Amino acid sequence: MSESQTLQSPAADHKVTPMMAQFIEIKTANPDSLLFYRMGDFYELFFEDAEIASRALGITLTKRGKHLGEDIPMCGVPVHAADDYLQKLIALGHRVAVCEQTEDPAEAKKRGSKSVVRRDVIRLVTPGTLTEDRLLDSSSNNFLCALTRLKGGSLTGDSAYGLAWIDMSTGAFHVSETDDQRLAADLAQIGPRELILPDMLLQEPEMRLLTEQSGAALSPVPRAFFDGATATDRLARYFKVKTLDGFGTFTRAELSAAAGVLAYVEKTQLGERPPLDPPSRESGAGRMLIDPSTRANLELARTLGGEKQGSLLATIDRTVTGAGSRLLASRLAGPLVNPAEIARRHDAVDFFLDNEILREGLRQTLKGAPDMARALSRIALQRGGPRDILSISDALGASREFLSRLGNISGPMPDEVAQAADRLAAAPHELSEELTRALKDEPPLLKRDGNFVAAGYDANLDELRALRDESRKVIARLQADYAEELGLRSLKIKHNNVLGWFIEAPTAQSDKMQADPARFIHRQTMAGAMRFTTTELAELESKIASAGERALAIELEIFDRLATAVIEAGDAIKAAAHGLAVLDVSAALAKLAQEEAYTRPVIDMSHAFEIKAGRHPVVEASLRRSGGESFVANDANLGPEEEAPNGNIWLITGPNMAGKSTFLRQNALIAVLAQMGSFVPAQHAHIGVVDRLFSRVGAADDLARGRSTFMVEMVETAAILNQAGDRSLVILDEIGRGTATFDGLSIAWATIEHLHEVNRCRALFATHYHELTALSQKLDRLHNATVLVKEWDGDVVFLHEIVPGAADRSYGIQVAKLAGLPASVVQRSQQVLTQLEEQDRGSKAETLIDELPLFAALAPKPVAAPAKGPDPLRTALDAIDPDDLTPREALEALYKLKAESRKDA
Numbered sequence: 001m002s003e004s005q006t007l008q009s010p011a012a013d014h015k016v017t018p019m020m021a022q023f024i025e026i027k028t029a030n031p032d033s034l035l036f037y038r039m040g041d042f043y044e045l046f047f048e049d050a051e052i053a054s055r056a057l058g059i060t061l062t063k064r065g066k067h068l069g070e071d072i073p074m075c076g077v078p079v080h081a082a083d084d085y086l087q088k089l090i091a092l093g094h095r096v097a098v099c100e101q102t103e104d105p106a107e108a109k110k111r112g113s114k115s116v117v118r119r120d121v122i123r124l125v126t127p128g129t130l131t132e133d134r135l136l137d138s139s140s141n142n143f144l145c146a147l148t149r150l151k152g153g154s155l156t157g158d159s160a161y162g163l164a165w166i167d168m169s170t171g172a173f174h175v176s177e178t179d180d181q182r183l184a185a186d187l188a189q190i191g192p193r194e195l196i197l198p199d200m201l202l203q204e205p206e207m208r209l210l211t212e213q214s215g216a217a218l219s220p221v222p223r224a225f226f227d228g229a230t231a232t233d234r235l236a237r238y239f240k241v242k243t244l245d246g247f248g249t250f251t252r253a254e255l256s257a258a259a260g261v262l263a264y265v266e267k268t269q270l271g272e273r274p275p276l277d278p279p280s281r282e283s284g285a286g287r288m289l290i291d292p293s294t295r296a297n298l299e300l301a302r303t304l305g306g307e308k309q310g311s312l313l314a315t316i317d318r319t320v321t322g323a324g325s326r327l328l329a330s331r332l333a334g335p336l337v338n339p340a341e342i343a344r345r346h347d348a349v350d351f352f353l354d355n356e357i358l359r360e361g362l363r364q365t366l367k368g369a370p371d372m373a374r375a376l377s378r379i380a381l382q383r384g385g386p387r388d389i390l391s392i393s394d395a396l397g398a399s400r401e402f403l404s405r406l407g408n409i410s411g412p413m414p415d416e417v418a419q420a421a422d423r424l425a426a427a428p429h430e431l432s433e434e435l436t437r438a439l440k441d442e443p444p445l446l447k448r449d450g451n452f453v454a455a456g457y458d459a460n461l462d463e464l465r466a467l468r469d470e471s472r473k474v475i476a477r478l479q480a481d482y483a484e485e486l487g488l489r490s491l492k493i494k495h496n497n498v499l500g501w502f503i504e505a506p507t508a509q510s511d512k513m514q515a516d517p518a519r520f521i522h523r524q525t526m527a528g529a530m531r532f533t534t535t536e537l538a539e540l541e542s543k544i545a546s547a548g549e550r551a552l553a554i555e556l557e558i559f560d561r562l563a564t565a566v567i568e569a570g571d572a573i574k575a576a577a578h579g580l581a582v583l584d585v586s587a588a589l590a591k592l593a594q595e596e597a598y599t600r601p602v603i604d605m606s607h608a609f610e611i612k613a614g615r616h617p618v619v620e621a622s623l624r625r626s627g628g629e630s631f632v633a634n635d636a637n638l639g640p641e642e643e644a645p646n647g648n649i650w651l652i653t654g655p656n657m658a659g660k661s662t663f664l665r666q667n668a669l670i671a672v673l674a675q676m677g678s679f680v681p682a683q684h685a686h687i688g689v690v691d692r693l694f695s696r697v698g699a700a701d702d703l704a705r706g707r708s709t710f711m712v713e714m715v716e717t718a719a720i721l722n723q724a725g726d727r728s729l730v731i732l733d734e735i736g737r738g739t740a741t742f743d744g745l746s747i748a749w750a751t752i753e754h755l756h757e758v759n760r761c762r763a764l765f766a767t768h769y770h771e772l773t774a775l776s777q778k779l780d781r782l783h784n785a786t787v788l789v790k791e792w793d794g795d796v797v798f799l800h801e802i803v804p805g806a807a808d809r810s811y812g813i814q815v816a817k818l819a820g821l822p823a824s825v826v827q828r829s830q831q832v833l834t835q836l837e838e839q840d841r842g843s844k845a846e847t848l849i850d851e852l853p854l855f856a857a858l859a860p861k862p863v864a865a866p867a868k869g870p871d872p873l874r875t876a877l878d879a880i881d882p883d884d885l886t887p888r889e890a891l892e893a894l895y896k897l898k899a900e901s902r903k904d905a
């Protein structure tokens with residue numbers, strides 16, 4: 001807001017209209033939202049809000065009146081189209097306060113002719129609190145996540161972080177506790193649309209970067225939202241329970257985050273309570289840890305360009321419902337680490353592979369089944385319409401259809417399918433039948449329009465409707481009578497909202513009516529036409545109106561009764577919705593396996609990583625689409641030779657464009673797919689559970705953090721070397737290429753040694769530094785592999801086949817030629833290369849190997865063991881709040897710290 005337009009209290013010499021005074025009061029209470037201020041059929045925005053919205057929405061900025069002597073900028077959106085505008089504003093990260101008239105204008109008038117209609121904010125619309133179908137993406141969850149930190153809150157005395165996330169459109173509610181190391185990965189797994197956190201926390205630069213990286217809209221709130229002392233009470237009040245014992249036990253950090261998310265819901269929903277499931281504890285330890293950069297680089301849910309198309313998720317998604325698609329996305333975001341749980345999911349996929357007819361029938365039925373969970377939430381929030389109620393009955397109808405098909409299947413049913421079927425069977429089917437009876441097949445969107453209750457459902461309603469329709473016929477008859485009596489064929493009886501029913505005739509032919517004003521009462525003169533009414537018409541009108549009004553009242557009553565019944569059956573409906581989503585996902589993964597020839601992987605607690613004829617799901621699909629060559633399958637084996645927790649490292653050299661990156665990524669993707677419960681693109685796969693997946697592939701500047709490409713590469717490499725353990729899978733693509741050759745080679749060299757000797761994890765390492773292949777002589781678990789190419793007439797032909805051994809050269813110049821580099825440059829490069837090769841670079845590595853003692857011998861303790869227990873000095877420092885100290889207290893604190901430090905020494 002420019003200075004001149006600041007919403008200050010008006011100076012004495014400037015009059016503010018009562019309406020503007022009301023606007024200013026409401027806007028002052030909602031400073032961080034754009035205020036949609038209801039005026040008639042429009043939501044108007046004023047001052048800076050108007051400027052922002054007109055720019056964002058491309059609508060005209062006008063002005064209305066003056067404030068403190070200056071024009072007030074204004075723009076407006078029609079109420080009936082408000083959803084579209086809301087969607088755009090929310091997508092751009094704005095928040096909107098919707099302010100409605102809360103009384104009838106007639107009421108206001110009673111208080112005096114100048115009184116303003118009372119208005120109030122009825123809802124704050126923020127990215128994480130949406131429920132409307134049109135504002136939501138059916139295939140993604142819309143998580144609102146709260147993050148809080150408890151200093152020294154963990155068992156080891158480090159900070160503990162509480163996370164609580166809900167999807168208001170479905171009622172899902174989860175909490176978890178995490179630590180410094182996992183926080184970024186956990187946030188990336190949740191993928192929140194909006195993140196709330198204490199404002200003080202957001203002021204810390206590292207925390208701001210970390211939270212911004214999550215891609216969520218950030219909503220800082222006062223610390224009081226997370227108050228630990230009242231957290232339990234807040235939760236108990238929300239769920240109307242005396243104690244939380246029935247929900248399980250939660251840590252302090254989890255409770256504080258859960259309280260924060262509920263406080264925010266209460267604030268934005270202004271008293272309405274979205275029906276949330278009781279909070280369920282998600283243990284991060286139960287999921288494969290995938291840090292944000294690995295997640296992004298592997299393009300799991302989005303490509304590096306931010307698109308869904310081309311991601312792994314889009315490639316494997318064969319679900320047919322929004323809820324199924326959301327469940328698939330969340331499974332892919334958090335693959336499991338427990339072999340038994342993974343097997344449960346694989347069993348369900350197997351079942352739908354074996355029962356193809358059942359599966360295809362189910363998918364057909366599900367295609368027409370609406371999104372029950374989201375419809376239920378809207379109904380409970382009083383935002384539902386007749387179509388939402390019908391959605392519930394249609395989806396439950398689909399459940400019954402599936403159950404009856406399932407009845408024909410003989411043989412044992414896997415757990416996951418049986419559990420889903422139980423949920424469907426326990427759904428409120430009688431209610432659903434009643435809903436189907438009550439509603440028309442294609443009811444209108446809004447209940448206020450009426451006309452959604454089916455004929456034959458309520459006798460009184462049928463009677464009133466007959467009366468209303470009958471009266472309409474009587475009006476038609478009346479029109480014919482008048483026309484005949486007056487000899488006026490152009491006479492019409494019409495209706496509008498201002499006059500109600502009236503007789504209209506061209507002015508030139510209305511003299512007969514004008515001559516009888518006692519009977520034809522004049523209502524309005526138009527250009528070329530006159531409008532009249534008669535006592536007969538007025539009586540009929542009131543009959544029609546009262547029949548219509550009474551009919552609508554009955555319909556609304558029926559709506560409320562049905563909505564209440566639906567809300568009461570909410571838990572069973574939600575469980576059935578989840579059951580349908582699980583079935584959709586299992587059937588979809590079976591469909592995928594069948595169409596793409598995926599096989600069931602063997603997952604256990606070994607350290608195996610044995611892939612026979614593995615393929616990259618996305619590259620394979622894209623090659624097929626382009627109709628070019630087919631994908632060449634490749635094996636990988638990173639497991640230990642004998643049962644020991646020491647993985648092998650494959651060092652892959654090979655020409656540019658040969659397929660090294662593809663091979664690295666395909667193995668990581670196979671692990672993710674296998675552990676999320678999908679079959680995998682390979683002839684055979686045996687994987688010992690991977691608990692952490694690390695990748696360092698591709699390179700991009702991270703200018704937001706002020707890091708160059710090389711710096712990003714090194715930060716990610718450092719994270720891997722510091723954190724990878726014996727269950728990790730690491731893929732490293734061209735480490736060190738972002739700097740001078742010798743620096744890069746040295747870093748890559750030392751990295752491999754560290755992985756081999758310290759991390760001892762399973763790893764794939766692609767490089768153009770052929771010198772590194774010499775390392776396999778010293779490191780017994782390092783194996784060289786290369787991608788085969790053929791040379792043909794001076795050109796290079798890619799075979800994409802990975803075989804044991806080392807590449808002799810990079811064929812970089814041939815690839816450059818293929819890319820269209822000018823012939824003169826290609827020729828010149830060839831000359832330079834020949835010269836360089838004559839200097840015999842190869843021998844250097846050999847000498848190095850002989851001269852350099854093995855890394856492990858040089859650095860027997862490369863990773864410092866983490867200190868046990870809290871550091872007393874740090875704890876004392878953390879306890880100090882400088883803003884709270886007098887100078888004297890500050891000095892005392894300093895003495896204490898010095899003393900503590902001496903003790904340590």
Ligand SMILES: Nc1ncnc2c1ncn2[C@@H]1O[C@H](COP(=O)(O)OP(=O)(O)OP(=O)(O)O)[C@@H](O)[C@H]1O
Binds near residue numbers: 631633634659661800
């Ligand atoms: N196994 C395969 N079968 C068929 N085509 C493949 C295979 N692997 C890779 N390709 C094709 O080769 C292209 C290059 O692959 P990739 O990027 O993996 O090569 P690279 O060896 O990592 O190259 P560079 O060293 O230049 O980064 C891919 O885009 C894909 O079209």
